[in-house]
Amino acid sequence: QKEVEQNSGPLSVPEGAIASLNCTYSDRVSQSFFWYRQYSGKSPELIMSIYSNGDKEDGRFTAQLNKASQYVSLLIRDSQPSDSATYLCASSSGGSNYKLTFGKGTLLTVNP
């Protein structure tokens, strides 16, 4: 069974700090990885995707991928209260790349 594991949290950080969200995956042939943000009562919104080992930066967000360790992370710099949400990690499902396997999400709270 292909799995994506995340700490459920809640992860609490002060405003302005760096929030670090982590994810591990079991399917060694997974190629693509995604981070979604989901506000309470809303649908998931794609914020980052990463396909190659290393770092990918987009504004205050940095995604990190280590395929050897089967590990993906998301760093949020200068965290804002508006970043408070559940963050979902997802991986492509190996042989059927268009299907994604989602983690259950990490709840992030940024305190003013």
Add this chain to the structure above:
Amino acid sequence: DVKVTQSSRYLVKRTGEKVFLECVQDMDHENMFWYRQDPGLGLRLIYFSYDVKMKEKGDIPEGYSVSREKKERFSLILESASTNQTSMYLCASSELGPPYEQYFGPGTRLTVT
């Protein structure tokens, strides 16, 4: 911007009713998906479609069926609604090839009483 819309934000139905949830995307995506999301269980794939009239079962297809008569529209059907189908239903779409990014609609909160 990708736009995925769902027919209702909130829906209340009675046990045994036939329920139709509709999803429309405007980005000419080949792939469309139906998920349900429940607290503690995360997102679970019900059905997906990779082309018109083509469909495949996801992880929890029991009690559901789907229809895709046009590329932009993907319908989820609850043949006889039950209380354990009370959930948030999310539709998503993606392109056929890489990068396989899925874009979600706003969701339908279905309550079956």
